[in-house]
Amino acid sequence: MPRADLWAGTGFLALGAATAAESWRMPRFAQLEVNPWSVPGLVPGLIGVVLLLLGAVLMLRAVREGALRPGAGLAGELGFDAERRRRTLLALLLTLGYAVGLVGRLPFRTATFLFVFAFVALFRIERDMARGLLLRELAFAALEALLVALAVGFVFERLFYVRLP
Amino acid sequence: MPGGLQLFLEALSGFAEPATLASVLWATLLGILVGMMPGLTATLGVALLTTLTFKMPAGDAILILICMYVGAIYGGSRSAILLNIPGTPANAATTLDGFPLARAGQAGRAMGIATAGSFCGSLIGMLMLVLVAPVLADFALAFGSYEFFWLAMFGIVISGQLTAIDDPLKGWIAGFLGLLVAMVGQEGIHAYQRFSYGITELSGGFGLLPVLVGAFGFAEILQVMKQPAYEVVRNAGGRILPRLAEIFRYRRTIVRSGFIGTLMGLLPGVGEDIGAWGSYAAARRASREREKFGKGSVEGLLAAETGNNAAVPGAIIPVLTLAIPGSAPAAVLLAAMFIHGIRPGPLIMIEFPSFVYEVVAMVLLASLAILVLGLALTRPLLYVLAIPRERLMPVIFVLCTVGAFAIASRLFDVWVMVGFGVLGFLLREMKYPMAPLVLGVVLGPILDKNFRRAMVLSDGSLEPFFTRPISAVLALLTLISILAAIPRLRTATLRLAARFGGGRAVAGGGSGPGS
Numbered sequence: 001m002p003r004a005d006l007w008a009g010t011g012f013l014a015l016g017a018a019t020a021a022e023s024w025r026m027p028r029f030a031q032l033e034v035n036p037w038s039v040p041g042l043v044p045g046l047i048g049v050v051l052l053l054l055g056a057v058l059m060l061r062a063v064r065e066g067a068l069r070p071g072a073g074l075a076g077e078l079g080f081d082a083e084r085r086r087r088t089l090l091a092l093l094l095t096l097g098y099a100v101g102l103v104g105r106l107p108f109r110t111a112t113f114l115f116v117f118a119f120v121a122l123f124r125i126e127r128d129m130a131r132g133l134l135l136r137e138l139a140f141a142a143l144e145a146l147l148v149a150l151a152v153g154f155v156f157e158r159l160f161y162v163r164l165p
Numbered sequence: 166m167p168g169g170l171q172l173f174l175e176a177l178s179g180f181a182e183p184a185t186l187a188s189v190l191w192a193t194l195l196g197i198l199v200g201m202m203p204g205l206t207a208t209l210g211v212a213l214l215t216t217l218t219f220k221m222p223a224g225d226a227i228l229i230l231i232c233m234y235v236g237a238i239y240g241g242s243r244s245a246i247l248l249n250i251p252g253t254p255a256n257a258a259t260t261l262d263g264f265p266l267a268r269a270g271q272a273g274r275a276m277g278i279a280t281a282g283s284f285c286g287s288l289i290g291m292l293m294l295v296l297v298a299p300v301l302a303d304f305a306l307a308f309g310s311y312e313f314f315w316l317a318m319f320g321i322v323i324s325g326q327l328t329a330i331d332d333p334l335k336g337w338i339a340g341f342l343g344l345l346v347a348m349v350g351q352e353g354i355h356a357y358q359r360f361s362y363g364i365t366e367l368s369g370g371f372g373l374l375p376v377l378v379g380a381f382g383f384a385e386i387l388q389v390m391k392q393p394a395y396e397v398v399r400n401a402g403g404r405i406l407p408r409l410a411e412i413f414r415y416r417r418t419i420v421r422s423g424f425i426g427t428l429m430g431l432l433p434g435v436g437e438d439i440g441a442w443g444s445y446a447a448a449r450r451a452s453r454e455r456e457k458f459g460k461g462s463v464e465g466l467l468a469a470e471t472g473n474n475a476a477v478p479g480a481i482i483p484v485l486t487l488a489i490p491g492s493a494p495a496a497v498l499l500a501a502m503f504i505h506g507i508r509p510g511p512l513i514m515i516e517f518p519s520f521v522y523e524v525v526a527m528v529l530l531a532s533l534a535i536l537v538l539g540l541a542l543t544r545p546l547l548y549v550l551a552i553p554r555e556r557l558m559p560v561i562f563v564l565c566t567v568g569a570f571a572i573a574s575r576l577f578d579v580w581v582m583v584g585f586g587v588l589g590f591l592l593r594e595m596k597y598p599m600a601p602l603v604l605g606v607v608l609g610p611i612l613d614k615n616f617r618r619a620m621v622l623s624d625g626s627l628e629p630f631f632t633r634p635i636s637a638v639l640a641l642l643t644l645i646s647i648l649a650a651i652p653r654l655r656t657a658t659l660r661l662a663a664r665f666g667g668g669r670a671v672a673g674g675g676s677g678p679g680s
Contacts (some may be wrong), residue, residue: 037620040357043613046346091390119559
């Protein structure tokens with residue numbers, strides 16, 4: 001996957017360079033007369049340099065393998081056809097919506113009910129509409145969501161004494 | 166000081182309580198279920214259970230986690246045999262002969278053989294744990310900062326190389342990314358907050374568990390949901406109880422695979438996946454029925470399942486004696502030990518000698534549990550494979566969210582889990598292994614502190630890194646590992662291996678996300 005490697009290599013090279021630069025800027029505590037080999041930027045700086053070098057090798061290898069020649073494109077190289085793209089985006093949207101949007105803003109059980117219901121319903125809706133089972137599936141999704149919201153809450157809070165978000 | 170056998174028997178009798186045995190059974194069963202379901206790995210299972218058990222007494226919690234670990238690595242063989250999909254990456258080699266056996270109407274026999282192999286593998290690994298751990302801990306007492314630096318570096322290099330056998334460069338990048346992640350937050354010598362930029366939550370660095378749950382749980386959910394549907398086969402035809410004569414016939418393969426699996430477990434961050442592939446490749450090379458491999462060979466199936474389960478106790482050896490994990494699930498186990506106030510490392514045989522033998526007893530109980538549950542519940546367990554992923558994955562994500570939150574009760578950890586999940590997904594899509602990344606996160610502070618300490622001790626001289634005997638050996642091993650990964654040298658080595666072995670060494674072990 002030369003095209004993906006070229007992008008990733010560029011990213012690692014940039015990350016390595018930024019890490020090395022930031023490490024260089026870290027304090028050396030010279031006024032405290034600390035040993036110069038114990039400064040906090042030493043190891044992250046070296047890691048940055050290694051990451052920069054590995055990124056450069058990856059980039060060069062990708063170019064040699066034809067990353068700059070016309071080809072299938074990044075999505076094609078990674079096997080992201082329209083169907084897979086759609087499924088991945090839907091899963092991302094639902095999970096991020098729950099973890100970043102709902103959790104912490106709504107009560108845990110309500111947020112979990114909404115998320116599980118939406119996830120099951122949206123992923124099964126096409127198949128079940130075709131089979132004429134939409135209403136039954138929606139009812140099952142609601143039941144599953146309710147059970148999960150109640151059971152997870154009960155198991156974590158009551159059995160294992162763990163706090164919920 | 167009491168002898169090892171006495172400590173082991175005391176530990177075993179200490180666990181002979183109904184409540185403890187019930188914990189062994191439910192945790193192992195849960196492990197088998199986690200392992201069976203594609204999309205759930207042993208690492209995620211151990212990580213989620215760590216969050217559930219952190220308020221329990223240390224012994225109970227570690228017992229439950231070990232049962233989950235052993236159960237999950239074994240449970241993955243079920244889906245490998247019946248669906249041709251490894252339940253955990255450690256069971257990838259199992260698909261090669263397990264699925265052809267199932268297709269030939271011998272799924273029950275294949276599951277029985279896998280159970281016997283896993284049981285034997287765990288036992289061999291357990292014996293090695295008893296024999297090697299005290300010796301290694303004693304040996305490690307001679308380790309100073311120079312040696313610990315090289316051990317960490319060797320771990321990153323060997324893990325990066327063996328978990329991405331087709332492309333070690335990506336394995337190393339993953340390892341160094343992990344080291345970089347570990348650099349965030351307060352460092353251990355001057356208490357300076359690195360890469361925190363005034364953000365309070367970053368001052369303590371990224372928590373290992375949210376990172377792991379993201380990289381192994383959320384990333385896996387995205388990967389599973391991305392794929393079109395797979396066909397579920399529910400056919401457990403054939404006799405399930407393995408014939409002792411059949412197992413005895415392959416005793417050499419079992420013992421060899423047990424040793425290889427344990428050794429692969431011992432190597433930092435290498436773990437069960439390579440334990441299985443290495444054992445499989447060695448069994449194929451030594452077999453008189455080589456032509457059957459890949460077409461339903463009982464010997465191949467036994468080798469793969471013995472190898473991956475032997476790697477579990479193998480991976481626990483460096484956890485106990487060096488505080489360095491042998492695999493990704495072992496990294497979580499290490500974190501759990503620290504959470505519960507156990508300090509693994511070279512001093513373990515001095516500070517907590519009985520704990521090592523308690524762990525041995527825990528492995529024995531987990532092994533017995535997989536044998537009993539695996540054989541008794543073969544058919545009921547098949548129903549688990551029929552759960553549609555659209556129903557299962559949202560539940561797993563809810564558990565990931567709660568699991569990330571639970572340890573520190575911070576929403577920030579949920580965001581860390583999500584961030585590392587997306588990063589892990591992208592990296593996996595580009596064939597970067599996750600195990601070196603996790604190892605990097607664990608080894609980062611060890612490498613950082615020991616390198617700087619060593620440099621202070623030597624006043625900036627690199628000489629002791631190469632002249633102290635153990636340091637020199639570790640440096641040499643690291644160099645050999647790097648050189649062996651250079652394409653031209655590698656091609657020559659593989660050509661030699663093919664000439665003498667007639668097979669692909671650890672073929673296909675690469676690019677897996679880790680157990």
